[in-house]
Amino acid sequence: MKTLYFDCIFGIAGDMALAALVDLGADLTYISEQLRKLPIDPFELEILPVNKRGIAAKKLSIHLESQGANQPYHFKLLDDHPHRKAADILHMIESSSLPNRVKQRSMAIFQVIAEAEAKIHGMDPREVHFHEVGAMDSIIDTIGVCLALEYLEIDEVYASPVPTGYGKMKMAHGLYPIPAPATAELLRGIPLADLPVEGELTTPTGAGILKALVKEFRPIGSIKMERIGYGAGNKDFDHPNVVRAILIQEVNDRKRESIYVLETQLDDMTGEALGFAMERLFQEGALDVYYTPVYMKKNRPGTLITVLVQPERADGCEEVLLTQTSTLGVRRSEWTRKILERRIVSVETTYGMVRVKQAIDGDRVLQQAPEYEDVAALARKYNLPFQEVYLEVLRESTP
Known part of the structure; x- marks a missing residue:
């Protein structure tokens, strides 16, 4: 089983992810030939070497023969509408001759993006018209990433927490905040990284790839890195605008995982109230909860509450501690554990x-x-x- 790790320390976009996978070893000719099986406009893909703040990386360039680069797409034999419904894109992929796993992954990405857009605009996901994400280059980026994963024989995908950037940007509907509403919706439940940079660091396509394909978000942890690829974005920042794709071999067959330990102690709750709090913590997804007798200030007998929880559930369990107990604060630390x-x-x-x-x-x-x-x-x-x-x-x- 092969495992890929997206190191999104500076964000992620579809073209960056595809370029990183090509730099990792995915064959661009294979990707282009497979994409040409789809009923889309003629195109050419090119990978260019660039340097981003001292890091040698690869950058994807898409040339559209009929419209020029980065212009809205259309399907052949269909009307020349600048945007297409999510249902059209999903049908195109499902009825194609692409490898089955490529179809499944591609459809999963477009489905989660459609659901996010539908929630923002208050409509049926099937009726969503893609704008930025529906452009020809984004279709190539998205399906191209899935083809690259297939070429590299990747079975599982993991990723780091991801930064979003901040500020405002011009989109199809006007001036929007960063992260864009659809991006923010896609990133719900995904741990974010703190990187105070003005500008869009994670795009809807990048967020969709993470939402649909990543099995778990965690620090790199105990792994052996076999190969690394760097994919560059279009913009220049004070940091290297790259994403890393790492082919990894995990130590101990991935039995070591990251967890959070939440702790607080108190001396003014009844046993019944503590029992109720424990029940709520398990409902919120805690892996384990236990109470330890302790002595506090002025030698008062008290209780230390310890909660073991996966990173994506930590905020919810922390909220339970703050609202269901008398504590005034919760400590949080990150540990790793080996499980059988x-x-x-x-x-x-x-x-x-x-x-x-x-x-x-x-x-x-x-x-x-x-x-x-x-x-x-x-x-x-x-x-x-x-x-x-x-x-x-x-x-x-x-x-």
Whole structure:
């Protein structure tokens, strides 16, 4: 299984992502030949070497034969409308001869963008007319990225938190804030990075790629980098306007993940209130919640609340702590943890069939434990002590 990591420390756009993947090793000829199977205007793709603040990168240039670069597209044999509905683009992709995974990924990107636009404009996603994202170059960028991923045989995509930039920009409907409304909608639930730069750092196409394709947003973490590609944007900033595409080999088969630890302590809540708060934290997606007795100021007995949570759920759990407890503040720290795979197997024992939970690392079974309810049922059936049945089942299920 091959894994790609988009390092979006300075933002991401569709053309930047495609250029980075080509720099990583994707074949531009293959991408162009596959794109020409679609009913779109004639085009030529070119990759140019550029230097962005000392970083050698690749920049994508699209030449449209009939309209000139970066002009609105149209489908062949259709009317010359400058914008097309999302349904038209999705139908074009679905009915094409592109590889199946390319079609699935491309349609997923356009679908999430259509849903974001539909929410902003208050309409059916199928009726959304793409503007900036619907331009010919954005169609090439989006499907081109999916073709590049296919050429590189990428199975999973991860990414870093992403900055948006700030300010205002001119769009089809007038002067809009940065991030653009559709971009902001697409980035809901995605961790953002703090980079105070005036200008658009992440485009709707870039946000759509992240929303549809990225399995998890996290710091690079414990990985081995095999190859790196740099894709450049059109603008020049005080920082290198590039995105990095990294082909990675994760240490320990990706069993190490990033989590947040939220902590607060208090000395003025009842046990019932603490129980309710724990219930709400688990509803909000906490991985684990536990309470530790502590002594606070003036030697008062208190409770330390500790919450383990995935990055994308941290804000919600923090809100629960602030609203459902009497705390005046919450500490947050980032940790990594190694987790073992879990599986349930059914084992035939002297007493009957018992489900056994196993913790495995590759081919090794490191821990296992019979399911409580199965052991309890057998202990009742044979009128035996629970521990006797438990130990016998464990003995018989051990390889």
